[in-house]
Amino acid sequence: MSIILERDGNDCVWCRRTFDNHLVVPTTEHLVPRIKGGPSWVENEVAACKRCNNERGHRTLGEFADECEGLAREPDVARIIRSLERLTDAIAIRGGQRRARPYVATQLRRLRRR
Numbered sequence: 001m002s003i004i005l006e007r008d009g010n011d012c013v014w015c016r017r018t019f020d021n022h023l024v025v026p027t028t029e030h031l032v033p034r035i036k037g038g039p040s041w042v043e044n045e046v047a048a049c050k051r052c053n054n055e056r057g058h059r060t061l062g063e064f065a066d067e068c069e070g071l072a073r074e075p076d077v078a079r080i081i082r083s084l085e086r087l088t089d090a091i092a093i094r095g096g097q098r099r100a101r102p103y104v105a106t107q108l109r110r111l112r113r114r
Contacts, residue, residue: 037099
């Protein structure tokens with residue numbers, strides 16, 4: 001967790017609330033959910049508050065970003081895109097991830113069009 005907080009900052013990628021370990025509890029969230037073939041790599045994780053992580057479930061990144069905006073939250077789309085690009089690079093180096101690759105590509109296209 002500390003590696004992800006050092007890399008991404010001390011706030012939630014979805015609502016941008018600052019973590020305080022009491023009301024805004026930090027968690028790590030998989031960009032590509034494990035159920036959709038996402039690896040358990042640091043490159044596939046971002047810092048999210050417990051509330052947002054639980055609310056997202058298995059929805060796509062684009063869907064949940066839209067939903068957050070509808071709830072007057074300000075998702076950090078640039079940070080999500082950077083994280084997806086890091087994941088793409090890691091997949092290129094390590095290989096595999098046949099199921100995750102198309103998901104990452106689709107979400108990158110969708111988020112870049114915003």
